[in-house]
Amino acid sequence: MRAVIDTGDPGLEEWKRLFGQLWRIRAFEGQVQTLAAAGEVPGFAHLSTGQEAVAVGVCAHLGREDALFTSHRGHGHVLAKGSDARAMLAEIIGRSTGLCQGHGGSMHLVDAPNGVLGATGVVGGNLPLAAGAAWAAQARGKAAISVVFFGDGATGAGIFHETVNLSVLWQLPVLFVCENNGYAEFTSREEHSTVGSVRAFADPYGMAAATVDGNDLPAVFEAAREATARVRSGAGPYLLECMTHRMAGHYVGDAQHYRSREELAAVTAKCPIERMKRRLLGLAVAREELDAIGEAAIREMAQAVADARAGAPADPRMALCHVYGAPALQANPGAGE
């Protein structure tokens, strides 16, 4: 634990809580996988299994007023930011009790009171939104910052470069967190870019940046502490590249023929939960206590699924609601049908 027993060390109890957060995400995604396999999730479900440490390490430094934007692989971030697992699961299975009343789904979780301002199904589309939220905070004199999670695949989109340029130019309080899992959907990083490190994209724009082992919770926690503090101080945007690994496929049902058995085995060996468990054992935390933390998370998510299922199905009468806000527009027969 030397690396983190430092100025920002939150203390053992907090580490155990964060360890529990890793487990909550793992258990949550496990439930989603089961639900998807059972046909209870309409459409696609993209799991963040294996990338939990990034979500937990970064979100540990965010308050409710900070804006969070995530990607199609975003369940972990939303959960780590503190949103209610039951409302998230209800949304993912399309219930009226879901966060977005069934209008959004797995790829578009929004929990505005908690600062979760959305997830996008278009890779890279969330980047300028986060910059915009940062601009609003800057313009309105608020202390809040904006954080956006994206995969290394998003750096292939021009919008990434446009947004970084603009954010540095306007010194916006935005933290770019790249979860570099080495795959853009089904294609490995070597096949889609000659730039090996995402961090390198920060240099020409003069943006502060760091690369960290994204499967090492204390390492992510420390790097994110420094990054968020810097962004909060008004020093402009920051790029935090977290090297991590997708333990699951691109989506539930992806057979991952493009990854070798050896590669998948190596990824499993780097499991962030196992690594954190070993470190906590090294700090003389009892194995039984750690096992109990994991079991509690699994029980919590099983119950959350039961609660989500108990919610009323999405109401077809709501299908035309929320297209427009102005009542005149909703009522106008020309706007709807």
Add this chain to the structure above:
Amino acid sequence: MSQTYIELLRRALDEELSLDPAVHLLGEDVAAGGAFGVTKGLAQKHGARRVRNTPISEAAIAGLATGAALCGLRPVLEIMFIDFATLALDCLVNQSAKYRYMSGGQLAVPMVVRTQAGAAGGAAAQHSQSLESWFIHVPGLVVVAPSSPVEAYGLLKRSIRLGDPVLFIEHKRLYALREELPANLPLPDIGRARVARAGCDVTVITYSAMVGSALEAADIVAGQGLSAEVIDLRTLTPLDMQTVAASVMKTHRVVIAHEAVRNGGVGAEIAARLAGELFDELDAPITRVGCRFAPIPFAPELERAVLPGTADIVRAVQAACA
């Protein structure tokens, strides 16, 4: 004192900037006045932080405005030509239009994208298009196309205050048009069309710069004993089919005119709705006037050959009243 379309747009922006601190302008060159001078002087008056220049990054600035709108600003974004809105389409179509809906009503995007469209002599194929029908295809977007300086003033103020994402399509041919802003003018409602001229023999449904052509055509056919009612739609989403229907139930004959090509255009949508909902009211086939199906050419002779105008509306009205 009469003012131009540009001056009245500027006046609307100036007034809204003064009224609401959440209003911010952004876009390429807007601090210097923008490509057409609409925002001239506003940065000096309201500060460079509220009237901000951006890089030539349409995709990013559309996203920036959308994200800011989610967090309490009311950004007014200038996209210099509607032809360049193609670069911002992902954001406008996938994000701005859908945010309120996808979030189940938790969030809103009170944003106006000001842009300008249409041909005005030699701007050629990538600076002259009328692409409004792409946007009426997207639920969640409001599409406004004002036809005169006074209309532009009122509709822009309403758009900024609306609370939903608005694509505000100006027409470059109208920019120099002058009109006096009447005192105590009530602001037009978004989603309410306007009867620009009353008549009883045929309804000409149109918007933007073609309203002027339709009024000229109505004058010409009046001399031939035909009384044309001209409807200025003002907003293309929502479409005010009530005003249109009231007119068609009176005239039973319909001409729809727009500068955009007919294929898949606003006119096609209106014609389909009228054929479906007012079939028994129609006494003649619905006639559409639109641009020929070609990119807008450069040479003036070629441009004239494809663009619709007053004479085309006159002929369409005559055909509809045959």
Add this chain to the structure above:
Amino acid sequence: MTRIAVQVPKIGLVMENARVVRWLKAAGERVARGEPLVELETEKSLVEVESTDSGRLAEILLPAQQTARVGDRLAWLDSDASEPPVPAARPSGQTLAPQPQAAAPLRETSSGVSAPERRPGRIKSSPAARRLARQHRMDLATITGTGPGGRIQLRDVSQAAQAREERPSLIAGRRPLSAMRRAMARVMTLSNATVPQFVLERTVDWTAVRAVRARGLADPAPSAPRLSLNDFLLHACGRALAACPALNATFSGDPDSGDAALLHAPGTHIGLAVAVDDGVRVPVFHDLETLSLTELARRRAETVARAASGRLKAEELQGATFSISNLGAAGPDRFIALLEPPQSAILAVGRQSERVLALDGALHVRPMSTLTLTVDHRVADGRVAAQFLARLVTLLESETWPTGSEVAT
């Protein structure tokens, strides 16, 4: 040499299918253009299909007894011609040189959708016409369409319905309204339906006017126009109206709403009904209060002449708040005119005739007329109208009309 397809031709209006009875040429045989190639049986008859080109029958695609639809390929023919007959498909790889072509019209007359043949017996009619015919229980087959391609339109149905209701023996003929009569019909219908009108009368003694006219006739100044009764009426009405601003206004808006208002006219602007062929025109004389009687007479004469030939300018038909209708010496003793919205009043001038007048205890015979004023009750009430009429009569009967020489100035 070009390979072309022999296709099942369309024979007759309703043919869709055909059966190959027998081939008259074998594959590989030469055929001349116009030579029978194959015998087909359609729903109606047996037909021989002739070769459209000279050449060699390369391959038979559809043997005898097979059925095919119109347009299906029957065989390949290797034509002697070096170019394919139009419109055959272009060989691939050939450059498509752009050809100037008549571009499609800007409005939608030909959209590229070719209309299929009409079913015989189908009557072309507009949806609105069909609905009206249903309402009148009329058979479309009994109605003649006057629209494009003989389409029955609303006007055809309504005319037919009207014709049916009118007893044919009493109708000598029917004539569609001219644009002017239609406009009049509209305005008068609007007047009667929407304007509450009341009427009041006074008689006027023309003795003073007669004296002035007689002076003018006896001693005409050079180029002085001949004064008509209408000139005196216009002049006097102008002065009376100027003195009665309450009547010199138009009503605007909906009486039920807050925007209802009286719009007062700047100056006096009075229309004069002029009978023309097939109707009436009402040219407006603007700013009458600024005109002398002579100027007025000159302008009146010139305007009435142009009205008769239909050459009035648009502004000469607008802006009046008041009109005068004088049916002249051959007219009725008195009559009531309908005012023309948005004007607020109209003066109907009856025939001038000698009447016995009791005056100062004695009987006199005087040239007199009945003046009948129709007033928009929303603009003015009886008291205002009576004051106006009294003032008008006073002016017309005044002994102080300008003298003959003054008239000329």
